[in-house]
Amino acid sequence: xxxxxxxxxxxxxxxxxxxxxxxYAATSMxxxxxxxxxxxxxxxxxxxxxxxxxxxxCFRLADAFMDAKKxxxxxxxxxxxxxxxxxxxxxxxxxxxxxxxxxFLHEWRHLSPEPLAEFIALRKAYxxxxxxxxxxxxxxxxxxxxxxxxxxxxxxxxxxxxxxWYKPEGKLSPEQVAQNLSNLLLNGLTKK
Amino acid sequence: xxxxxxxxxxxxxxxxxxxxxxxYAATSMxxxxxxxxxxxxxxxxxxxxxxxxxxxxCFRLADAFMDAKKxxxxxxxxxxxxxxxxxxxxxxxxxxxxxxxxxFLHEWRHLSPEPLAEFIALRKAYxxxxxxxxxxxxxxxxxxxxxxxxxxxxxxxxxxxxxxWYKPEGKLSPEQVAQNLSNLLLNGLTKK
DNA sequence: CCTACCGATCGGTAGG
DNA sequence: CCTACCGATCGGTAGG
Numbered sequence: 001x002x003x004x005x006x007x008x009x010x011x012x013x014x015x016x017x018x019x020x021x022x023x024y025a026a027t028s029m030x031x032x033x034x035x036x037x038x039x040x041x042x043x044x045x046x047x048x049x050x051x052x053x054x055x056x057x058c059f060r061l062a063d064a065f066m067d068a069k070k071x072x073x074x075x076x077x078x079x080x081x082x083x084x085x086x087x088x089x090x091x092x093x094x095x096x097x098x099x100x101x102x103x104f105l106h107e108w109r110h111l112s113p114e115p116l117a118e119f120i121a122l123r124k125a126y127x128x129x130x131x132x133x134x135x136x137x138x139x140x141x142x143x144x145x146x147x148x149x150x151x152x153x154x155x156x157x158x159x160x161x162x163x164x165w166y167k168p169e170g171k172l173s174p175e176q177v178a179q180n181l182s183n184l185l186l187n188g189l190t191k192k
Numbered sequence: 193x194x195x196x197x198x199x200x201x202x203x204x205x206x207x208x209x210x211x212x213x214x215x216y217a218a219t220s221m222x223x224x225x226x227x228x229x230x231x232x233x234x235x236x237x238x239x240x241x242x243x244x245x246x247x248x249x250c251f252r253l254a255d256a257f258m259d260a261k262k263x264x265x266x267x268x269x270x271x272x273x274x275x276x277x278x279x280x281x282x283x284x285x286x287x288x289x290x291x292x293x294x295x296f297l298h299e300w301r302h303l304s305p306e307p308l309a310e311f312i313a314l315r316k317a318y319x320x321x322x323x324x325x326x327x328x329x330x331x332x333x334x335x336x337x338x339x340x341x342x343x344x345x346x347x348x349x350x351x352x353x354x355x356x357w358y359k360p361e362g363k364l365s366p367e368q369v370a371q372n373l374s375n376l377l378l379n380g381l382t383k384k
Numbered sequence: 385c386c387t388a389c390c391g392a393t394c395g396g397t398a399g400g
Numbered sequence: 401c402c403t404a405c406c407g408a409t410c411g412g413t414a415g416g
Contacts, residue, residue: 025217144383157353158346188380191336234385
C-alpha cells in the first residue's frame with residue numbers, strides 16, 4: 001500500500017521533470033515510462049491517464065499559492081510590509097517547487113475545459129488578492145502607480161520568472177531572492 | 193510568384209496564431225492546413241517542414257530585438273535614459289508582434305539542436321546588452337541593485353509578460369505601456 | 385494544390 | 401507490472 005503510494009509520487013515527480021523539460025504535449029507516456037523504468041502500459045496501474053498527471057501538478061501548486069494567500073489574509077499590517085510578506089511567500093513556493101512551477105506556469109492550458117476553468121479561477125483569485133494589497137498601499141498613501149493591473153502583472157511576472165534562473169545550489173537563499181526582489185519591485189532601480 | 197510568397201506569409205501568420213494558442217507540439221500540420229483552408233500535404237509546397245515555421249517565427253523576433261539593440265548601441269546618453277529607450281523599443285517589438293512574441297518566448301525550446309544553440313546565443317547577447325546598460329547606470333551612480341543578473345531578468349520578465357495582457361484595442365498605446373513600465377521598473381511602487 | 389499513401393508513434397485497454 | 405495489442409493520428413512523400 002505504501003509502496004503503491006510512493007510509486008505514484010515517484011511517477012509524478014519524474015513526470016514533472018519531463019513536462020518541464022520537453023513540455024506536456026511533447027512528452028509521451030513512453031518517455032515517462034522509460035524514465036521511470038517500466039513499460040508504458042504499467043504507468044496506468046498508478047495513474048488514471050496523462051492529463052491526471054498534469055492536473056495533479058497544476059493544482060498542487062495552485063493550492064500552495066492559495067494556502068499562502070489564506071495565511072496572509074489573517075494578518076493586518078501596512079501594505080508595504082504586507083506586500084513584502086506576500087513576495088516572500090510567493091518566492092518560497094516557487095523555489096521549493098522549481099520544476100512544478102514551470103509546469104504550473106506554462107502547461108496549464110493543456111488541461112481540458114472543466115479543470116481549466118477551475119484553474120483559471122484560482123489564478124484570478126490570487127491575482128485579485130495581490131491587487132487588493134497594492135490598492136491598499138495606494139489608499140495608505142504609500143504606493144504610487146497608474147494602472148494596478150499592469151503593476152500587479154509586472155510584479156507577478158518578475159516573481160514567476162524565478163523558476164527560470166534560480167539555482168538551489170547557488171549562493172542565494174530563497175529569503176535573499178525574496179529580499180532582493182522586494183527591494184527591486186518596491187524601490188526600483190533608481191538610486192535615491 | 194508574388195502569390196506564392198504571400199501564401200507562404202499567410203501560412204506563417206496562421207501558424208503563429210496556432211502555435212501561440214495550442215503550443216507548437218500540440219499543433220498538427222492538419223490543424224494548420226484546416227485553418228489555412230487546404231490539405232495537409234499541400235502545406236509542403238510552401239514550406240519545408242513544421243520546424244521551418246517555428247524557426248522562422250523565432251528568428252524573425254530575435255532579429256527584431258537585435259535590430260533594436262544595434263540601433264541603441266549607436267547612441268550615447270545617460271543610463272537611465274538609455275534604459276528607458278531600450279524599454280520603449282522592447283515594448284514596441286512585443287506589442288507589434290503579440291502572437292509571435294508568445295511563440296518566441298515559449299516555443300523556442302522545440303527547435304532542433306543547431307538552430308536552438310544559435311537562438312540561445314542571440315538571447316544571451318540581448319540580455320548582456322541590457323546588463324551593460326544597468327551596469328553603466330551603477331557606475332554613473334544613478335542605479336542601485338545587489339545582483340545585476342536578477343535585476344535584468346526581473347526587468348525582462350516584466351517586459352516579456354506584456355504579450356499576455358496587452359490588448360491592441362484597449363485604452364493603452366504601446367508608448368503608454370512603455371512609459372508605465374519604465375516608471376515602475378525605475379522607481380518601483382513606493383511613493384517618494 | 386490534391387489524392388493516396390507511408391512508417392512511426394500516440395494514449396490507452398485487455399488480460400493476465 | 402508485463403505482453404500484446406487497438407484505433408487514431410502524427411509528419412511527411414510520391415506522383416500528378
